[in-house]
Amino acid sequence: MSNSLAPAHPTMRAFDATVAHVDGREVTLEETYFYPEGGGQPADRGVIGGVDIEHVRSVEGEVVHELAAEPEFAVGDEVTGVIDDDFRTYCMRAHTASHALYGAARHIFDDLGYGGFDISNEKVRVDFETSTTVDDDALAELGRLVNRAVWDSREVSWEEIPVSEAREREEVAFNVKTEEGVFADEDEVRIVTIDGWDWGACGGTHVANTIEIGPVEIYGRSNPGEGLTRVEFAVGPSAIDHRATVEAQARNAAATLDSSLESLGEAATDARSTRTDLEAELASLKSDVLKTRLAGFETVERDGLAWKIGSVSGFEANDVGEAAKAVRDDVDVLVAVGESSAPFIVVASAGDVSAGDVVADVTDEFGGGGGGSPTFAQGGGLGTDAAEIVTYLRP
Ligand SMILES: [Zn+2]
Numbered sequence: 404m405s406n407s408l409a410p411a412h413p414t415m416r417a418f419d420a421t422v423a424h425v426d427g428r429e430v431t432l433e434e435t436y437f438y439p440e441g442g443g444q445p446a447d448r449g450v451i452g453g454v455d456i457e458h459v460r461s462v463e464g465e466v467v468h469e470l471a472a473e474p475e476f477a478v479g480d481e482v483t484g485v486i487d488d489d490f491r492t493y494c495m496r497a498h499t500a501s502h503a504l505y506g507a508a509r510h511i512f513d514d515l516g517y518g519g520f521d522i523s524n525e526k527v528r529v530d531f532e533t534s535t536t537v538d539d540d541a542l543a544e545l546g547r548l549v550n551r552a553v554w555d556s557r558e559v560s561w562e563e564i565p566v567s568e569a570r571e572r573e574e575v576a577f578n579v580k581t582e583e584g585v586f587a588d589e590d591e592v593r594i595v596t597i598d599g600w601d602w603g604a605c606g607g608t609h610v611a612n613t614i615e616i617g618p619v620e621i622y623g624r625s626n627p628g629e630g631l632t633r634v635e636f637a638v639g640p641s642a643i644d645h646r647a648t649v650e651a652q653a654r655n656a657a658a659t660l661d662s663s664l665e666s667l668g669e670a671a672t673d674a675r676s677t678r679t680d681l682e683a684e685l686a687s688l689k690s691d692v693l694k695t696r697l698a699g700f701e702t703v704e705r706d707g708l709a710w711k712i713g714s715v716s717g718f719e720a721n722d723v724g725e726a727a728k729a730v731r732d733d734v735d736v737l738v739a740v741g742e743s744s745a746p747f748i749v750v751a752s753a754g755d756v757s758a759g760d761v762v763a764d765v766t767d768e769f770g771g772g773g774g775g776s777p778t779f780a781q782g783g784g785l786g787t788d789a790a791e792i793v794t795y796l797r798p
Pocket of ligand 1: 499501
C-alpha cells in the first residue's frame with residue numbers, strides 16, 4: 404500500500420499489482436499507477452481486473468479505487484490495472500500547460516502567487532494571486548508567451564528535495580492545494596521544473612517536454628476574489644475548436660468592416676466612432692425636423708390666447724416634449740398629439756393656461772393618464788386617435 408506512482412511514472416498505462424484490500428466496491432492495491440483526484444487534477448479513469456473504475460481518491464495517503472461493481476477478485480490476487488490513455492494524457496498536457504502559463508505570468512505580473520488550479524473536460528483554470536490588473540493586452544501576451552514556451556520545447560522534470568531547501572528557493576511556486584501530494588514525505592517536497600521557465604511544488608502528472616502540450620487557447624479572465632485573477636484556457640480539441648470559431652468570427656467581422664484581421668481592432672474603433680457621430684447628427688436633424696413641424700401647427704385663438712394644436716407621427720414622446728419646450732415661446736399654448744396606437748399628448752404653456760389642466764381635461768375625456776406642471780405636462784395611453792383629440796381641443 405502506498406501513494407500513487409503516477410506522478411513519478413506518468414506514462415505508465417498498464418501494470419500488474421497485488422490486491423491489498425477489498426471492501427465492497429472499494430479496492431486498494433499493493434502499488435498503483437492510478438492518479439487519485441487531488442490538487443485540481445481529476446481522478447484517472449480505467450479498469451482494474453476488467454472492472455471499470457468510477458473514482459480514485461486518496462484516503463490518508465492510501466489510494467482507494469472505487470469500482471463500478473463488486474469485483475470477483477480477492478485480497479492476494481494479482482490483477483491488471485489499465486489507465487485510460489486519452490484522459491490521462493489530456494490531464495498531463497492540461498496540467499503541464501498550467502505550469503507553462505504560470506511561467507508566462509512571471510514575465511508579466513509584478514507580484515505573483517499561486518491561488519488555485521482546476522482541470523475539467525473542456526477547460527483549465529488557474530488562479531493567480533497578483534495586484535497587477537490583467538487587461539486584454541496582458542491576457543493576449545500571456546497567450547503568446549505560453550504558446551512560445553510550448554514551441555521552445557522546454558524539458559519538464561521533477562525531483563524531490565528537502566522542504567527547507569524548497570522554501571529557500573524564491574522561484575518555487577507552491578500550489579497549496581496539492582500539499583498532500585507535494586509533501587509525500589514530511590521532509591521532502593516535489594518540485595516540477597520547466598527548464599528555464601517555471602518551478603512549482605506539485606504532486607500531479609506532467610508531460611516530459613512542453614512541446615507535448617500542443618496549442619494553448621486562452622479563453623478569458625475573471626476575478627474570483629480580492630487580489631485574485633482567474634485565467635481560463637484550453638488545450639487539445641476544445642482549444643483547437645475554440646480557435647477556429649474565434650477565427651471565423653474575426654474573419655467575418657473583418658470582411659464586414661472592409662478590413663484585414665491585423666487591423667480589425669482599428670476598423671472596429673473607427674466604425675464605432677462613425678456610428679456615434681452619425682447618431683448624434685441624426686438626433687440633431689430629427690430634433691430640427693420636429694421643431695419645424697411643431698412651429699408649423701396652425702395657430703388658433705382660444706379664450707383670447709394663441710394656441711398651436713396639431714399632431715405628429717414617428718417621434719417619441721420625450722423628443723416631442725423637448726421640441727415643444729423649444730418652440731413654446733412663439734405662442735401661449737402648444738399642444739402636440741403623438742400619433743400611435745395609444746396616442747400621447749404633450750402640452751407646453753407660457754403660463755396663462757395650466758399645461759397640467761389641459762392634459763387632465765384630455766385624459767378625463769379619452770382615458771389614459773399623465774400630469775405635469777403649469778408650464779409643461781404629458782399624457783399617454785389615450786383611448787382614441789390623434790385626430791379626434793386635435794378636433795376636441797380646437798375651438
Ligand atoms: Zn503540476
